[in-house]
Amino acid sequence: MDTIFLIGGSAGSLKVLLEVLPELSANLTFPIIIILHRKGYVDSQLVNLLNAKTSLNVIEPDDKEPLSPGNIYLAPPDYHLLLEQDKTISLDFSEKFNFSRPSIDITFSSAVKIFKENTFALILSGANADGVEGLKAVKANNGTTLAQNPITAEVNYMPLQAITQSKIDFVLNPSEIATFINKLNVS
Amino acid sequence: MIEPDLIRDEELEKLLIEIAELYGYDFTQYSKASIKRRVNRICVIDKFTSFAELRYQLIKQPSYLQRFIEEITVNVTEMFRDPSFYKALRDDVFPQLDTYPIIRIWLAGCSTGEEVYSLAIIAKETNLIQKTLFYATDINPSVLEKARDGIFPISQMKLYSENYINSGGLKNFSDYYTANYDFARFNDDLKQKMIFSTHNLVSDRSFNEFQLIICRNVLIYFDKDLQAKVFKLFDDSLEHLGFLGLGSKETLRFSQLDKHYHQISTEKIWRKQKEDKRLIKSNNF
Numbered sequence: 001m002d003t004i005f006l007i008g009g010s011a012g013s014l015k016v017l018l019e020v021l022p023e024l025s026a027n028l029t030f031p032i033i034i035i036l037h038r039k040g041y042v043d044s045q046l047v048n049l050l051n052a053k054t055s056l057n058v059i060e061p062d063d064k065e066p067l068s069p070g071n072i073y074l075a076p077p078d079y080h081l082l083l084e085q086d087k088t089i090s091l092d093f094s095e096k097f098n099f100s101r102p103s104i105d106i107t108f109s110s111a112v113k114i115f116k117e118n119t120f121a122l123i124l125s126g127a128n129a130d131g132v133e134g135l136k137a138v139k140a141n142n143g144t145t146l147a148q149n150p151i152t153a154e155v156n157y158m159p160l161q162a163i164t165q166s167k168i169d170f171v172l173n174p175s176e177i178a179t180f181i182n183k184l185n186v187s
Numbered sequence: 188m189i190e191p192d193l194i195r196d197e198e199l200e201k202l203l204i205e206i207a208e209l210y211g212y213d214f215t216q217y218s219k220a221s222i223k224r225r226v227n228r229i230c231v232i233d234k235f236t237s238f239a240e241l242r243y244q245l246i247k248q249p250s251y252l253q254r255f256i257e258e259i260t261v262n263v264t265e266m267f268r269d270p271s272f273y274k275a276l277r278d279d280v281f282p283q284l285d286t287y288p289i290i291r292i293w294l295a296g297c298s299t300g301e302e303v304y305s306l307a308i309i310a311k312e313t314n315l316i317q318k319t320l321f322y323a324t325d326i327n328p329s330v331l332e333k334a335r336d337g338i339f340p341i342s343q344m345k346l347y348s349e350n351y352i353n354s355g356g357l358k359n360f361s362d363y364y365t366a367n368y369d370f371a372r373f374n375d376d377l378k379q380k381m382i383f384s385t386h387n388l389v390s391d392r393s394f395n396e397f398q399l400i401i402c403r404n405v406l407i408y409f410d411k412d413l414q415a416k417v418f419k420l421f422d423d424s425l426e427h428l429g430f431l432g433l434g435s436k437e438t439l440r441f442s443q444l445d446k447h448y449h450q451i452s453t454e455k456i457w458r459k460q461k462e463d464k465r466l467i468k469s470n471n472f
């Protein structure tokens with residue numbers, strides 16, 4: 001397991017996830033981490049909602065949870081999600097970054113330190129610029145950066161920021177995201 | 188800019204070892220990813236232009252250590268933080284504790300004390316406060332001073348009162364304190380059974396046997412090996428059938444001790460199993 005797929009999203013991105021998750025292959029050979037700025041979802045609601053959409057396991061991890069292939073990890077509200085060398089998750093309750101906790105920037109930059117060029121990072125719809133610095137870090141380590149096509153985004157600010165401020169390798173429509181992820185599967 | 192990466196892993200490691208040797212505070216086993224963020228942040232706030240500058244300050248200026256510890260150890264806390272946790276204590280744990288003639292509770296990493304006052308309120312409302320002793324400890328002496336005072340910003344009382352109600356509180360929350368300008372001073376009868384003391388979970392040992400140990404949002408800053416060590420310390424300090432309460436994202440699940448404990452609810456509360464059960468279990472191997 002040396003690949004990681006990261007997804008960051010804010011306003012308008014849940015809709016996209018609900019479209020992507022059902023299309024994901026049931027035996028992914030790498031983990032996915034989702035960082036959502038969420039408002040109004042009580043703890044377990046969102047994880048249950050996402051779980052209902054996929055045969056993969058969607059988990060809101062505890063601190064020190066080991067990553068395993070085929071699992072989808074959803075950053076818990078109010079914690080930053082960091083990765084350690086041994087590929088376990090560290091949750092961190094420090095200051096908000098970009099007015100956000102969890103912060104997409106923080107998870108992206110932490111993950112790429114561990115997974116280097118095998119990091120894939122995707123930015124979805126949203127109304128703030130969280131993620132841009134993270135994408136830069138991913139690019140600086142030769143990872144792959146992706147953004148939702150802003151035309152398809154309910155709120156296009158975040159993917160637009162991503163595209164104009166960092167180097168994006170792929171711009172995808174929601175319907176193309178699952179196919180892209182499934183193709184990364186190693187047999 | 189994010190993480191101005193002023194710090195290389197080896198340098199940080201070296202500095203933490205130096206601090207441990209010089210001052211006896213050992214942060215070498217704090218979780219790497221997050222301690223790096225903390226140290227980076229100190230460099231930014233205190234305007235060090237290089238890591239070497241921070242190091243110089245720490246080595247040459249012992250008074251700076253206090254500041255460093257405070258930034259590294261994050262002491263944010265709340266009264267009745269995660270109300271459902273306190274509700275489980277009230278409904279499921281405290282009634283069990285009633286069977287003991289004296290109840291000893293250890294709050295490890297109590298920070299400025301909001302947690303221990305919350306517990307004292309529950310103990311009072313379940314009529315257990317007279318026979319309960321609260322040992323509240325932290326690595327940082329200055330937070331303990333505040334905890335001893337029991338004076339918290341009045342601006343927080345709205346939130347705390349909501350938390351209190353959501354945790355199953357039965358009274359008028361404002362009966363528990365006297366408002367004085369910007370501050371709320373908690374009543375003396377809550378404080379009578381509290382004992383405050385410094386205790387470093389990294390280096391200090393077990394100091395009593397408890398029926399309930401609560402250590403919330405502290406282990407999250409420790410790496411796996413240090414967590415294992417601290418779990419062992421708690422295990423050594425907990426009576427059979429005693430309870431262990433952790434923070435909402437902390438778990439015994441990844442620890443060796445998990446098999447000797449039983450999670451009592453969906454909250455992060457575990458109960459230590461009886462000795463004989465433990466023997467039977469281990470005989471099975």
Ligand SMILES: C[S@@+](CC[C@H](N)C(=O)[O-])C[C@H]1O[C@@H](n2cnc3c(N)ncnc32)[C@H](O)[C@@H]1O
Binds near residue numbers: 265324325326386405
């Ligand atoms: C985030 S606060 C948690 C406060 C409270 N338990 C809560 O959950 O609201 C973390 C506390 O752990 C303390 N701490 C950090 N390292 C420690 C150690 N090695 N031994 C004892 N306390 C420590 C800090 O000083 C701080 O007060």
